[in-house]
Amino acid sequence: MMAAAARFFIRGANSKLSISGVAAGAQSSLGASLLKLSASCNSRTKTQRRHVAHFTFQPDPVPTQYGPTQKMNLFQSVTSALDNTLANDPTAVIFGEDVAFGGVFRCTVGLRDKYGKDRVFNTPLCEQGIVGFGIGVAVAGATAIAEIQFADYIFPAFDQIVNEAAKYRYRSGNLFDCGNLTIRAPWGCVGHGSLYHSQSPEAFFAHCPGLKIVIPRGPVQAKGLLLSCIADKNPCIFFEPKILYRAAVEQVPVEAYTIPLSQADILEEGSDVTLVAWGTQIHVMREVANMAQEKLGVSCEVIDLQTILPWDVETVCKSVAKTGRLLISHEAPITGGFAAEISSTVQEECFLNLEAPISRVCGYDTPFPHIFEPFYIPDKWKCFDAIKRMINY
Amino acid sequence: MAAVRSMSKMYGLCFHAVRQTAGLKASGLLQHRAFRATVVHQQQPFDSSLEKPQFPGASAEFVDHLEFIQPNVISGIPVYRVMDRQGNIINPSEDPQLSKETVLNFYQKMTLLNTMDRILYESQRQGRISFYMTNYGEEGTHVGSAAALDPSDIVFGQYREAGVLMYRGFPLDLFMAQCYANADDLGKGRQMPVHYGSKDLNFVTISSPLATQIPQAAGAAYAVKRENMNRAVICYFGEGAASEGDAHAGFNFSATLECPLIFFCRNNGYAISTPTNEQYRGDGIAARGPGYGMLSIRVDGNDVFAVYNATKEARRRAVAENQPFLIEAMTYRIGHHSTSDDSSAYRSVDEVNYWDKQDHPISRLRHYMTARSWWSEDDERSWRKQSRKTVMEAFEKAERRQKPNPELLFTDVYQEMTPNLNKQRESMWRHIQQYKEHYPMDLYDK
Numbered sequence A: 001m002m003a004a005a006a007r008f009f010i011r012g013a014n015s016k017l018s019i020s021g022v023a024a025g026a027q028s029s030l031g032a033s034l035l036k037l038s039a040s041c042n043s044r045t046k047t048q049r050r051h052v053a054h055f056t057f058q059p060d061p062v063p064t065q066y067g068p069t070q071k072m073n074l075f076q077s078v079t080s081a082l083d084n085t086l087a088n089d090p091t092a093v094i095f096g097e098d099v100a101f102g103g104v105f106r107c108t109v110g111l112r113d114k115y116g117k118d119r120v121f122n123t124p125l126c127e128q129g130i131v132g133f134g135i136g137v138a139v140a141g142a143t144a145i146a147e148i149q150f151a152d153y154i155f156p157a158f159d160q161i162v163n164e165a166a167k168y169r170y171r172s173g174n175l176f177d178c179g180n181l182t183i184r185a186p187w188g189c190v191g192h193g194s195l196y197h198s199q200s201p202e203a204f205f206a207h208c209p210g211l212k213i214v215i216p217r218g219p220v221q222a223k224g225l226l227l228s229c230i231a232d233k234n235p236c237i238f239f240e241p242k243i244l245y246r247a248a249v250e251q252v253p254v255e256a257y258t259i260p261l262s263q264a265d266i267l268e269e270g271s272d273v274t275l276v277a278w279g280t281q282i283h284v285m286r287e288v289a290n291m292a293q294e295k296l297g298v299s300c301e302v303i304d305l306q307t308i309l310p311w312d313v314e315t316v317c318k319s320v321a322k323t324g325r326l327l328i329s330h331e332a333p334i335t336g337g338f339a340a341e342i343s344s345t346v347q348e349e350c351f352l353n354l355e356a357p358i359s360r361v362c363g364y365d366t367p368f369p370h371i372f373e374p375f376y377i378p379d380k381w382k383c384f385d386a387i388k389r390m391i392n393y
Numbered sequence B: 001m002a003a004v005r006s007m008s009k010m011y012g013l014c015f016h017a018v019r020q021t022a023g024l025k026a027s028g029l030l031q032h033r034a035f036r037a038t039v040v041h042q043q044q045p046f047d048s049s050l051e052k053p054q055f056p057g058a059s060a061e062f063v064d065h066l067e068f069i070q071p072n073v074i075s076g077i078p079v080y081r082v083m084d085r086q087g088n089i090i091n092p093s094e095d096p097q098l099s100k101e102t103v104l105n106f107y108q109k110m111t112l113l114n115t116m117d118r119i120l121y122e123s124q125r126q127g128r129i130s131f132y133m134t135n136y137g138e139e140g141t142h143v144g145s146a147a148a149l150d151p152s153d154i155v156f157g158q159y160r161e162a163g164v165l166m167y168r169g170f171p172l173d174l175f176m177a178q179c180y181a182n183a184d185d186l187g188k189g190r191q192m193p194v195h196y197g198s199k200d201l202n203f204v205t206i207s208s209p210l211a212t213q214i215p216q217a218a219g220a221a222y223a224v225k226r227e228n229m230n231r232a233v234i235c236y237f238g239e240g241a242a243s244e245g246d247a248h249a250g251f252n253f254s255a256t257l258e259c260p261l262i263f264f265c266r267n268n269g270y271a272i273s274t275p276t277n278e279q280y281r282g283d284g285i286a287a288r289g290p291g292y293g294m295l296s297i298r299v300d301g302n303d304v305f306a307v308y309n310a311t312k313e314a315r316r317r318a319v320a321e322n323q324p325f326l327i328e329a330m331t332y333r334i335g336h337h338s339t340s341d342d343s344s345a346y347r348s349v350d351e352v353n354y355w356d357k358q359d360h361p362i363s364r365l366r367h368y369m370t371a372r373s374w375w376s377e378d379d380e381r382s383w384r385k386q387s388r389k390t391v392m393e394a395f396e397k398a399e400r401r402q403k404p405n406p407e408l409l410f411t412d413v414y415q416e417m418t419p420n421l422n423k424q425r426e427s428m429w430r431h432i433q434q435y436k437e438h439y440p441m442d443l444y445d446k
Ligand SMILES: Cc1ncc(C[n+]2csc(CCOP(=O)(O)OP(=O)(O)O)c2C)c(N)n1
Pocket: A097, A125, A127, A149, A153, A156, B160, B208, B209, B210, B237, B238, B239, B240, B241, B242, B266, B268, B270, B271, B272, B333, B337
C-alpha cells in the first residue's frame, strides 16, 4: 500500500483513455505487447520496487472534540479545509497553476463547481505572479489562498515572499499588511522526485521574520493547521508532505476547526531521548522510537514541531531538560537546515541538562538525487544509529 | 534654498550647452532642442503640429484625441505553412527542396521518437521507470527545427524536445540510460527521466524549473556572438513557460544585447490542464515579439517543412545580424502532460482524436513521401519492425544495467570534493556497511 501511495505522484490517476500518439492509426499495433520482456528483466523490476517506502504512516487517534468525522486522506482534508473557508468567508479566493480542474494533487477538486470560477481559478504559469497577486488580494482585505504547484517551484516567488509579504506590516508602520495570505505548496520527498520534486525549503523561509511556516504530519493536523494559517493575521506558508497525500488516511472532522500555530505536539512521552521532526519525518521518528524501545530499551519522546516559524522553544526545551538528549531530523540538507537553529537554541537553553551532543540526522549537503534517494534520506536506520551513539556517548 | 539654487545653476548650464551645440550645427535632435529653446525666447509664431515627442525611449507623433490602443492591434498573426494537411506543397517557391535522403531521415527520426515514446510510456505504466513525458504530436517541431541548425549551435530545451536530441544523434542507449538512471546515464542518475543532456551534441542538460533556460540562452548567445564563430543558440519552451518572469527577462535581454538567438515556442495548447485562453489574452506568443523589438513568426508546427524553413531563415539572420528571433510553432500535445497526468479530466477525447487522426506531423510528412513514391507500405512495415526492434534492444539493455555507484551522490556538488562532503560520504559508507541488509546495494555499481 505504501509503495503504491509513494508512486502516486508519478502515476497520477490511471487513465482509461488510451492516447497512443499514433499517426493515422499506422502504428496502432504497438502497445503493451512491446513490453513482454525476458524473465531477467522482470525479476530486476521487482527488486527495484523493494525499497520504495521509507516510513509507515501512523494515524492520529480519532478526534472527538470537533464533531462528526469522515475518513479522509491528506489531500481530501486540505480540500475540506478549503471548502469550509470558501463557505464561511465570502472574500476568500483560491488560485494557482492548474487549481481549477482540481490541482495536480487533487487538493481543489470540486471547489470551482461548488463556489464559482471567480473564487477558484487558474493563474498564468508564474509563481512570482501568484504570490504577488495573493499579496495584493490580502492587502485589499480579502482572503488569499495561493497554491504553488511544488515547494521546489516557490523560488521565483522568493522576492515577493521575503521582501514583500514578510515585511509589509513592519515597513508600513502597520498601515498595511498581507496577513490574509496563505501559500500552500506540496513538499518533501516522494521516492523518485529527484532534484526538483523533493525539496524541503522551509529553512530558506525560516530566516525571514514576519512569515509563519507550518508543516502537518497527517490529515487531521493538516486541516486544523491550514485553517489556522488562513485565519492567522500574518502571511503563512503551509507545506504539505506530498508523499502523504494518499498514503495518510485518518478520521477527519467535517466542520471547521483550528489547531494552534507555534505549538509543538508531544506525540509520545519518553525519558531518555527527545526526537524532534515535522511532516513525513514524524512517521520515521515514531518507528525509530519503537525500535529504540524494543532493541535498546531506550525511551524516546517524540515531538512534532508543526510550526517551523515562530517555533515552540518551550516545549522542546522542557523535553530536553527532562531527557538530556536531542535528535533532530529533516530531509533538507544538514548545513543551514532548521535543525541547526533548534540545536543552537537548545544548547543555549539546556546546556547543563545535556548528556550527549545534540544530534542531527538530515539530508546530505547535496541536491536531492534521483536514483540515490534511498541513500540520501535520513531514514530510520540512520536515526536509530544516532540514538545508539547518543546513548553510548 | 540650496537645492533651488543648484537647480537653477544646472538649468543655466544646460541652456548654455544647448546653445553651444546649436552653434556647432550638431545632429538633428540637438538642433531641434536648440530650436525650441530659441523659439520660446524670441516669441515667434508657434505651430504645435510641428512638435514631435522628444521622450527618450519612444518615437512617434503626438495626437490630440484620447484613444486607447486596441489589444488586438496585433492579432490574427498568420500561420506560415508549406504543406497542407495532405502533404501537398502549397506554394512551390517555399518548397525547401530537400533530398529524398534528408526527408526519409526526417521521417525516420520522427517515427523513431514516436516508438521510443510509446515504449517508455508503457514501461512507466508498468513501474519499470519512475516517470515519463511523451512528445506525441510535436515531432514536426523537433525535427524541423533541429535540421535547420548547425550541430555547433547550442540547444537550451525545456523537456519536451527529445526529437531535437535524437536528430542530433543521441543514441537510444543513452536515452534509455537516462530514463533508467542507470550507470550509463551521462547525468549520473541524479535527475528524473527525460532530463537529458549531451555535451558532445551541444544540448544543455534539461532542468525541471520552467523558463530558467530562457535568459540563460540569451547569455549563451551573447558569449557565442563574441566568439564570432558563426554559431547561434536555440531556446525551446512551452507557451505556458512563456508566462514566467524569466521569459520576459530572456526576451528583453536578447533584444537589447543583440544576441544571435532563436526563441522556439512550442505552443501545444496546454500547460498541464491550463488551456491557452487562461494563459494569455494576446495573440499567442508571437504577438509579444514586436513588444520586445524582436522579429517574430508563427508557423504550423505540424508542418515539418514550415518549421524547417522558418528556423533556417531565423538562424541565418540571427547570426548575420546579431539579433534574436521568435518562432511560435502551433502544434498540439496529443499525449497526457506526463505519466502523472490524466488529461481526460480537462479535455475531450474528440479534441485529442482530431489532432491524432487528422492533423499529425508524421502523417503529413508520410503523405508527402508517398506522393513522390519515396515510401511504400513495405518500407513502412519493415521500418516499423526494425525501429521497434532497436528501441526494444536498447530498452532491455538499459533495464539490465546496474544503477550508478552511490559514491556519485556526493560528486559534482562542487567542482572539487569539499572536506565537509567527504566526511558525509565516509559516514554514509560506514553506515551502509553496518546496515547492509537495509540498502539495495545489489542494484548499484560497486
Ligand atoms: C517554475 C515551475 N513552475 C511549475 C512547474 C510545474 N510544471 C511542469 S510542466 C508545467 C506546464 C508547462 O507547460 P508548457 O510550458 O506549455 O509546456 P508543455 O508541457 O505544454 O510542453 C508545469 C506547470 C515547473 N516545472 N516549474
